[in-house]
Amino acid sequence: MKLHTKRPTALAALLLTATFAFAGCGGDDSGDGGGSGSEGGGDLSLTMLPKNLGNPYFDTSTAGAEKAAEELGADMEEVGPETASPDAQVSYINTVAQQGQDALILSANDPEALCDAIEEARSADVKVVTFDADTNPECRDLFVNQATAEGIAAKQLELISEQIGGEGEIAILSASANATNQNAWIEMMETELADNPDYADIELVDTVYGDDEDQKSFDQTEALLQNHPDLKGIISPTTVGIAAAARYLSDSDAKGKVALTGLGTPNQMREYVENGTVESFALWNPEDLGFLAAYAAAALANGDITGEEGDTFEAGELGEFEVGADGVVLLGEPFTFDADNIGDFDF
Incomplete structure (x- = not known):
């Protein structure tokens, strides 16, 4: 498995300092599944559900997922609540199940509270990939972990x-x-x-x-x-x-x-x-985290992997990754930012 901490020259310029233009990402908190989406009418449909909208960290991870979706020719939408709470995420998970999306990419606000809703989604053949924050392993198909x-x-x-x-x-x-x-x-x-x-x-x-x-x-x-x-x-x-x-x-x-x-x-x-x-x-690089999570979701939805330990899949420019124990895919190790290097990064 490749472990990746991208160097400054590989980072996309996301311009989050320009009034965080991605904030909200077009989502709403009504629970009706509304939100932004990539156009293109792809055969693969992915939904990104962060802990909350308007958070620069999740804006960045969603940008990475959208980049991956474009490469994959998939439809991608981001939905989510304004407040980071498990109850606020449940309605969005239910909507994903009702819509019959191919995969849900989720940063969980609680390891237990979302499991019933996730199980309903999986029963509707929605593949569930957690990233950033996991549920209990039995509740999802894969967890894309930013680092141990x-x-x-x-x-x-x-x-x-x-x-x-x-x-x-x-x-x-x-x-x-x-x-x-x-x-x-x-x-x-x-x-x-x-x-x-x-x-x-x-x-x-x-x-x-x-x-x-x-x-x-x-x-x-x-x-x-x-x-x-x-x-x-x-x-x-x-x-x-x-x-x-x-x-x-x-x-x-x-x-x-x-x-x-x-x-x-x-x-x-x-x-x-x-x-x-x-x-x-x-x-870590949250753009890479979202990018990898989208590729992992696509690999599951397309049947390229099942989520079993030892499964491998390609994630675009990040290379090949291997599924570890408990369905965990590891992005890499944390990177230290200081006065000597912070000017080289833009996210």
């Missing part, structure tokens, strides 16, 4: 440890309390902090949730600093959270004193890296 939970946890701890000199109090600003991916990463970080002697002098004093809402994440950052006056660093494993935390820190007395790292996109974090608020952070 261990790799993501290890990278964030490595970065925060470097930035605080290997000692001091840290906190985590996550998305929602039931976000599958964030919870997996946090659990791994807690284990690593407890077991790795390299982190013996680092103490995790708090974990808070901004629900992937900008203002709530901003307010939670302020609360962390008030509640923990000796705080040395914050890890925010969510693109909304890290940007909100950076915005708060950049205008506070804590700038340059409290380190911030986590998972973010270059365009939203560039300002804070360049003004010294943030030293470095990590992410």
Whole structure:
């Protein structure tokens, strides 16, 4: 299996900084399946259902999926709620089943709550590929994982440890309390902090949730600093959270004193890296993630693979991938962005 972390020259210029022109992507939150779609009348119909619309991270992954759909000659639409909650996703899954789409590409807001709706879709012969955030493995056909939970946890701890000199109090600003991916990463970080002697002098004093809402994440950052006056660093494993935390820190007395790292996109974090608020952070290429998820969905829908361990398929310019245990396809490992390279990226 090829593992990919694309270099700057391979990234598409998505221009998310231009008022995030993709925000909303034409979707609605009425649950009627409305949304944007690729034209072309292809034989293959794909639906992209992110956690929520208007999120730059998912705008980027959808752009990757749309690029793949164009290469595949498939029809592609994005639908989704404005708020990241499992209940808000159920109606869209039901609509996909009713419409008889060939495949659903889903970032799940809960590992359990969506399974009944997904099962109905699969009973209607809809192939279900999760990406970014998984359901329980038995609920879907494949999970396209951006990186292993261990790799993501290890990278964030490595970065925060470097930035605080290997000692001091840290906190985590996550998305929602039931976000599958964030919870997996946090659990791994807690284990690593407890077991790795390299982190013996680092103490995790708090974990808070901004629900992937900008203002709530901003307010939670302020609360962390008030509640923990000796705080040395914050890890925010969510693109909304890290940007909100950076915005708060950049205008506070804590700038340059409290380190911030986590998972973010270059365009939203560039300002804070360049003004010294943030030293470095990590992410994979979300465009590649959506691109790979669309190719995986097409391979399932076309019968090229069944989702069994050992199955292989081609994903355009990304090359060949292999299905691992529990139906997991791995994109690659996180990439570190800092002042030396952030200017080379545009997403």
